[in-house]
Amino acid sequence: MSATRTDDSYDARVAQILAELGIPAAYGVDRHMPSYAEARDLVSVGMDIYGRDRQLTPHAAGRWTELRVAAHRDGIALLLVSAFRSLEYQRKIFERKIRAGESLEHILKVNAPPGYSEHHTGRAVDLTTPGCPPLAEEFETSAAFAWLVRHAHRLGFAMTYPRENRFGIAYEPWHWAVQE
Numbered sequence: 701m702s703a704t705r706t707d708d709s710y711d712a713r714v715a716q717i718l719a720e721l722g723i724p725a726a727y728g729v730d731r732h733m734p735s736y737a738e739a740r741d742l743v744s745v746g747m748d749i750y751g752r753d754r755q756l757t758p759h760a761a762g763r764w765t766e767l768r769v770a771a772h773r774d775g776i777a778l779l780l781v782s783a784f785r786s787l788e789y790q791r792k793i794f795e796r797k798i799r800a801g802e803s804l805e806h807i808l809k810v811n812a813p814p815g816y817s818e819h820h821t822g823r824a825v826d827l828t829t830p831g832c833p834p835l836a837e838e839f840e841t842s843a844a845f846a847w848l849v850r851h852a853h854r855l856g857f858a859m860t861y862p863r864e865n866r867f868g869i870a871y872e873p874w875h876w877a878v879q880e
């Protein structure tokens with residue numbers, strides 16, 4: 701995976717947000733995490749499971765539709781939990797968790813900080829299926845996950861954070877991204 705090129709002003713914004721959240725400036729280097737630019741060209745892909753309108757890049761939106769239709773054809777329902785997220789959105793996730801008393805160390809195990817979330821690219825989706833709690837590891841025991849492992853790569857998707865990934869991010873069987 702290659703880091704998406706970012707410009708100086710974007711890097712400065714990311715650095716400022718990290719400082720405000722108390723995250724070391726060397727986070728990306730230390731964790732081998734690529735930084736990601738925010739996608740500019742986005743289209744709606746409909747509602748997520750919470751009824752929020754979600755967006756992806758036009759290319760990823762097309763891929764997501766193909767994935768969903770192919771799964772449906774095989775009797776699998778794929779539901780959207782999250783898609784594009786801006787720097788500000790990612791910052792709010794951190795602020796909410798910090799306010800709720802979670803330690804930064806714990807948050808960073810399950811959330812990439814602003815600037816380092818693959819959701820900024822508009823190519824990543826978090827998925828679930830009926831009867832499965834969202835963003836839970838037990839998604840890996842679902843028929844939907846087994847289907848994804850078998851078919852998603854054919855439609856251009858890959859799991860970004862498998863078990864024991866080199867970024868030190870918790871295993872995320874629900875997080876899939878369209879490869880460039």
Ligand SMILES: [Zn+2]
Binds near residue numbers: 782825826874876
């Ligand atoms: Zn995700």
